[in-house]
Amino acid sequence: MTDTARPDTAAYGPTERTVPTRARQRASYDREAVHAILDESYLCHLGFVRDGAPVVLPTLYARVGEALYVHGSTGSRPLRATGESDPGLPVCLTVTHVDGLVLARSAFHHSINYRSVVVHGTARQVTDPEEKNLALDAIVDQVVAGRSADSRPANARELAATAVIRVDLAEASAKARTGGPNDEPEDMGLPHWAGVVPVSRTYGAPVPSADLADSVALPDYLAARA
């Protein structure tokens, strides 16, 4: 027994499916690196298997410690397969940030700069009401920090209509590419422009609902973001 699976270690234990077949130098199992990439977004691509074929759906998520939470309608396909009595649904959650377009002198060395996290695990439905409430708050706060405290909490009917699944962060890896193009030495004299076009996700000025009362001011947590 090694202690690589213990949550208080600094890294996730690499497994056969988290060690990439190529560009291994870009992979990291460091918890802080994985958390940082997860915390910068709120939309993952959730993969599961249905009738033997893969399904990938964009889904909101939140990270709370060493767990990821995803919510959805109780009638949605992945959630119906994660009932309390089930063994759980094998899933893969992937989060990707695009940071730059990498233009090399050769077509072959074109690439993008990115940071991604891939989490393999088993999705299980959250049935404890306290954990479910905490997870739902976390999903709202993952999108806009501080927002859950400034909205009406879910009522009993809404809670019943919402399913939350948890995936523990145990088998996770981060991967990143940074820097400029890696052209071949013999291509350096070619007349093609080479470099990086920075890419980022940006947020515009908040647009109030047409029916918002004039007395409701833009909250600080949104003013700071814009």
Added chain:
Amino acid sequence: MTDTARPDTAAYGPTERTVPTRARQRASYDREAVHAILDESYLCHLGFVRDGAPVVLPTLYARVGEALYVHGSTGSRPLRATGESDPGLPVCLTVTHVDGLVLARSAFHHSINYRSVVVHGTARQVTDPEEKNLALDAIVDQVVAGRSADSRPANARELAATAVIRVDLAEASAKARTGGPNDEPEDMGLPHWAGVVPVSRTYGAPVPSADLADSVALPDYLAARA
């Protein structure tokens, strides 16, 4: 026999797995709608099944007519399973644009505005040299239109190291959410801000490689983008 599967029809034929279990009014099978969402990006999340479990990896792609092309190292996991003699690999390719954060008065009605395309299909390796070259050019041009003509084409060694897979656009659907929050009538008087924070992917000024000769100017196709 209906003609919904014919490539010259305006829509993809809905199938059991492209009809969502909920929010069906957000789904579209219109080819132009699907193409427009695909053409605005270059990064998909590619899902496949490995040892019975789902794997989701961020991957560059290009659309050419009614085909999607993805490339990778010949040693990469999904590509090794798509050899010429194989029946092909079942895949799901998903492309998502985040357009806005939707803040409702109630936690339950928080959402995001997005446009996504989900493609189900079978990945097959491209072995015809002409199609492979066309696909590789298309992948470069998907990232920056016009770029493939302004870079050194792949040589024989690079072509041999690169595998290209094709997924035909036959079972595809688009889904989108637009507009403001859909709060409950009884929540309209609550003192919480409600509205949308616009989100977009933006491109910064191109950063030339440190080793780029001063004589190489920024090409028009990049200047227009910045």
